[in-house]
Amino acid sequence: MSVPPIRTLLVDDEVLARLALRQALAAHPDIQIVGECGNAHEALQAIAALEPALVFLDIRMPGMDGFKLLHKLKPETLPMVVFATAYGQHALRAFDADAVDYVLKPIDQARFDQAVARVRRLWAGLHVAVAPAGTAAPAPPPAHAQRISVRVGESMRIVATEDIDWIRADGNYVHIHVAGARYLHRETLSHLLETLDPQRFLRIHRGTLVNVDRIREIHPLFQGNAEVVLRDGTRLALSRRFRAQARQALGMS
Structure with a gap:
């Protein structure tokens, strides 16, 4: 059983920030960008319509912030989430929200690649879990972490x-x-x-x-x-x- 591309939504109120995410994701052809949103209200509609498997989500946005957006989603529709933000003080709260990872802006490609590797392992594991008896999904490519973000x-x-x-x-x-x-x-x-x-x-x-x-x-x-x-x-x-x-x-x- 092959692992399908990871349908991905980018949510950030800054156009340049979304462009930076696109550039960072260019190195990962298995990540399929299906849409972009400039605020949380647009993201709610896009998640319902596009059913992305992964969302790169900013925290501080006009109106509803990233955490409030997640609270409005039903558990069965909740995608994998990687927070991408300029504010490091929200890291622990992000992991309490079951985020896969948390990357800081401006984006460091090596740290970003580490976050994508975590997403990929989780995605592959989900497909192993639902694979029919007698079949197995291919193992994700090995990726050893080069950096770890710690809170100080x-x-x-x-x-x-x-x-x-x-x-x-x-x-x-x-x-x-x-x-x-x-x-x-x-x-x-x-x-x-x-x-x-x-x-x-x-x-x-x-x-x-x-x-x-x-x-x-x-x-x-x-x-x-x-x-x-x-x-x-x-x-x-x-x-x-x-x-x-x-x-x-x-x-x-």
């Missing part, structure tokens, strides 16, 4: 994944450690595992990922466990469950 106060900071030292799970959040700084990020560790490069990030514990380039030493402990020492001196537990993976990834004998 009222703004969003872009962190290159190669700069991350290690990550620890905390329920539906993760703590991302970068050069001595720690960022709380609203994403589960299991979801991050789907987006990060497995050649770079190694799972050493049920709730811990580490950048293999940061590992300096491995100290064996009792009962098959071990301790990982990073270049900055951080010490992390390597559980016996993940030791075989660590041996292979680090070339341990």
Whole structure:
């Protein structure tokens, strides 16, 4: 079963912003733009008429904002949503609204591509779920995240994944450690595992990922466990469950 193109609606009150979205989407031929709207009232009508699978949605627009627009949609008609806005302070509220992703304007193509990759994985998963017995939808093309947006106060900071030292799970959040700084990020560790490069990030514990380039030493402990020492001196537990993976990834004998 083939995965159909993703019918997409662009909603932004600025013509130049919609043009920027079109230009960013030009690199993704599986995204089919079916319409544009300059305000939320037009978008309500367009969603009902065009039934898009995906909406790129601005937040601050004259009259009804992007969040109010989503509240007016019935759950069964709600498309996938990627917020595209100049205001980083709405990020947590956007994810509470079940947005697939949140990108800041002006658009950074690499960060935008990461958002599209998330949409594509979700879209492919939806079609796997409805595929007839004995058939399978083709896997989406692999795309490893190059950057992660983390909230810092009222703004969003872009962190290159190669700069991350290690990550620890905390329920539906993760703590991302970068050069001595720690960022709380609203994403589960299991979801991050789907987006990060497995050649770079190694799972050493049920709730811990580490950048293999940061590992300096491995100290064996009792009962098959071990301790990982990073270049900055951080010490992390390597559980016996993940030791075989660590041996292979680090070339341990």
